Amino acid sequence: MSDSAYRVETTSRLAQWRIDNLASCTYRKSDPFKIGKWNWHLSIEKNRTLSVKLYPETSNLTRDNPPIASFIIRVLSSVGDRKALVHPEITDKQLKNNDDFVWAIEVPLTGKFIVDVEFLDLKTSSPNGGEPCSIWAEGFAQKRSSTTALASLGRMLSENIHTDIIINASDGSIGAHRAVLASISPVFRSMFSHDLKEKELSTVNISDMSIEACQAFLNYIYGNIQHDEFLIHRLPLLRAADKYDIEDLKEACHESLLEDIDTKNVLERLQNASLYQFVQIGT
Structure with a gap:
């Protein structure tokens, strides 16, 4: 399988992972990609349902200052009318490990599809316990x-x-x-x-x-x-x-x-x- 199967394309706040082929009962984890201060991973597991996970790479930064993320995540299918499945917007969710955000998709997906993440905001905790601060705020x-x-x-x-x-x-x-x-x-x-x-x-x-x-x-x-x-x-x-x-x-x-x-x-x-x-x- 080529390296491109694990590569996530990014811009400043967008991440897109193209899946060309996913056999049944298959697990796949993306290469790390950088958004904000953190390296991230997407992973997918196909069994009876398709589970999509988004989480930061394990590091000292993630342990000491885990991201507090707001984002929209979609799965775009290339089959039929290119139907888009959109998860409800996630707001200010702290992500530390690969179980903090799991999206179980009941609709069966075949062929090629795209996992698309739009980061609306990323925050870090205040050192003295105050309100979290956006890393992108003016x-x-x-x-x-x-x-x-x-x-x-x-x-x-x-x-x-x-x-x-x-x-x-x-x-x-x-x-x-x-x-x-x-x-x-x-x-x-x-x-x-x-x-x-x-x-x-x-x-x-x-x-x-x-x-x-x-x-x-x-x-x-x-x-x-x-x-x-x-x-x-x-x-x-x-x-x-x-x-x-x-x-x-x-x-x-x-x-x-x-x-x-x-x-x-x-x-x-x-x-x-x-x-x-x-x-x-x-x-």
Whole structure:
């Protein structure tokens, strides 16, 4: 059998495998073909049904960062009216091995046919557990760079890397970094720029926040806050955002508090809206 029987023709996002002859009870696996960052294989097995598989080649890249694929796969038959069998679109499916995508075709196929794959998107997982990133999206390198920077910033806080300031909450203390705090808050920047006790003693007292709320506050500043943590501490975060002039956190808390107003908390929410000068609430 010629080498062409295993070769898959490709363009940037399309792969096409031509099968000239497939005997009964036959298995065939294509040569590897490259789409995106990965080498791929197609395979077919003909028994009572025809099974088509698409999977990435086993490698360190696939093990550490398996592709998350969106694609359309078709089988085009050359017999009769050249009928096309189209699998329903696959969206954001992680593919690690040759059993992750199997298409069992009940319709008998004879003669020549083509397996055609159109890759709509390929994504990789975010290193810090965030949303997967498309390798083809505009600005992918910038997004990945930002994701890596945020993950590094989060580790600086969680692993206490070269901290140079102590935050004293009502019931505990946390190490932080002057430069990070000053970059997000003009109030912190002023503290560390003038001869105030915070600069001299390398401490900031936030006595109106618990250690858990203060940790959530710092996690937000360092780009490391989790959604559940944010929801639990919205009110102390709102107070801290107002006190330290962090406008985007203040707005995020305001928008979140608007989402779950009910008869039990409406008065409290109105008081907060008035206190923090949100003119409109519940609209």
